[in-house]
Amino acid sequence: MIDIKKILIPTDFSETSQAATQYAVELAKKFGAQLHLLHVIEDPVVYMPMFESYALPPKEDFENFAKTRLDNWILDEDKAGLEISTHWVHGNPFVDILKYSKREEIDLIVVGTHGRSFTAHLLLGSVAEKVVRKASCPVLTVRPKGHQFIHPISDDE
Template sequence: MKKILVPVDFSEHSEYALEVASKIAKQHGAGIILFHMLGLSDSVLANSEIAEEAEAKYYLKLAKEKIKEYTEKEYLKNVSVETIIQNYKDFEEVNAVAQEQHCDLVVMGSHGTSGFSELFVGSNTEKVVRTSDIPVIVIKDQHEDFTIKKIVMASDFAKENISVYKKADAFAKLYKASLEVVYINTTGANFIGYDIVEKRMEAFKKELGKDIQINFYSHPSLERGIFKYCNEKDADLLVIPTHGRKGLAHFVVGSLAENVSNHAELPVMTIKL
């Protein structure tokens, strides 16, 4: 790992992400690129050329001052930090910046407070997750320590999940962490017999070319089941495959009850299929 991209909007959540990124960077000798999107509105750009230039300079000056404050954080000491400020307005363009800068990972804060679906769907974070070609770690709360010992990957054992597993496994090895795969079998109309799931598991292992730890977990809700399993296993990181522009909704459908929302404090890594 050489470069970590951290999109910041100067909120406390983006600072939580930056602090986690700094820990990852120190652990693996990586550099950090701080990326801020000015997002000047069309109304600003529609002004006269002189007014437009003056207002753009004003917001750029504010952004430069704020991003400089971020680079001077104590936890970034001894970490190589670069800054990029651009007038992108669409968070889907974060992927373009990550590609241009040859980043290996995106670490981004989320303002989500009401569970897994609201943590991603319809938010700027979801747009980054949906379009990023490199892994994204979503941070919701402050983590004084970012020690990864146990990683759980939720999977439906589709063939395309093989590449996701390999990337998750590579990340686990960086931390010398354990990695296990869980299949959440929802009860009710969508319930699938264990014998069928077992065949999927074996086919997945065969395609992967090695024996891995896979667990079968039944729960009425896919989303709640994932978080409940991670909670029971005391997981430090959850890995979720994404389907590109189809978004997380293709993999995770529905919403969570209020009492499950606290589980979203668990850092989540999304990896594009």
């Protein structure tokens, strides 16, 4: 029997992460699992070259943003009955997702995937793909525009 006690949701606060979060919340409810929300704060110079010529916002601004978003990432009505743990770190997304999952003995990682084109994938790589290939636990990838298994509850149920 599959026993899932800890589910990790790495989030970059995108639409794809929100779709993955919906799956993770439902799985956590079904298995009575603890949810771990993780945001990795990347060095802005990596993805925003314009900061080379402008002053960077203070590190605390990125940390406060991450904390606020993580605290409000799951809707209050979805939080009922769930144990949720939020964390943020500075680093490289795929490396720190893997480190966190090992350290916390995560049973399942639920990650959104952007589904970029082949060319964009070659240039940018894919955090989700790297996590799938290197994680020591199962990984569920979710595309926001893909087939959805979560259906709204009707009034008859």
